[in-house]
Structures are given as structure tokens and as C-alpha cells.
Amino acid sequence: MNSTTIAFPRSVHEKYLGIVQLARTVDKAKMVANGTIGEYNYNCPMDQALFAEFGIDGKRLAAVVADVVKDASHAPAVEAYVKPLVQKKSPLDIERFNRDTLGRKPAGESLAAFETLRTKIAPDRTDVTTWPDLLDLDEGRSVPKRTGGV
DSSP, X not given: OOTTOOSOOOOTXXXXXXXXXXXXXXXXXXXXXXXXXXXXXXXXXXXXXXXXXXXXOHHHHHHHHHHHHHOGGGTHHHHHHHHHHHHTSOHHHHHHHHHHHHTOOOOTHXXXXXXXXXXXXXXXXXXXXXXXXXXXXXXXXXXXXXXXXX
16 A cells, blocks of 8 residues: 555455445545545456446446545435446346456466565465455455365
8 A cells, every 4th residue: 555545445355236346446436536546546457347247437437436525415326326237237147247256367467467466465375366365465354265276
């Protein structure tokens, strides 16, 4: 965490409206609106996957969240924008998205960044092979030890 980041966004694992990553994305949008995004990246590849899956316009979501930051009475607007988009998906689609997101492993260029970060924060945790688990470790959350390549 750098000097402009005041707090961590919620874990990728935490669900909002039954969707993993969504709470984290909303938190990062709040951090942008507050000027406290620091080292985080709103509209990162995991946010983009969320937006693509549910038809969320990232700029519009950021604007809705910014309105909430300015006036807390607008808080229901976030759910009002996102919920109808989520409801267009079947429970099986949501389950697949959640499973795929939580199992997201680095590939290509992100593999080097992943391994560098894992070596920096938890060199003994070679069992950590997914971005959601590595982000949790980096942010001080507990991540259970994995065995058998899981």
C-alpha cells in the first residue's frame, strides 16, 4: 500500500449481489472518487472481465459511485444500476463466472508480475497460484494452504 492508499478494497472473494469481484470493484471506484486509489487500478483486467460478463459500463459505474461519495443518500444507486444487469444472468452463469474469477491464474506477461509479487510477499507460498489468493495475501488476509495442485 502506498501513501495515497488509505485502506484496502474488499477481497475478490467477497460477494456483492452474489458476484465475486464486484464489491472490490465498487471499493476501487470509491477510492478513485476519493483520490485514494494509490497503487490500485480501477478497470484492471479482473474488473474488465466483470464488466464484460455483466454488461457493466465501467465509466458509468464509476460515475454512479462518485455520486454516492459526494452524497451518501445516493447509495442505493449503485445497486439500482448493477442489479438489473446481474439479474439478466442465470444462476449457472453466475456460478461459472464466480468459479472462473476465483480460479484466475496468471498467464503471459502477468505471470512474471505474479511470481515477482508472490516472491516478495510470501516466497514460501508456492501453493498460491491464483490472483485472488495472491491479492488476499498481499492485503494481509488469511489464505488457506493448498495441497495437490489446487
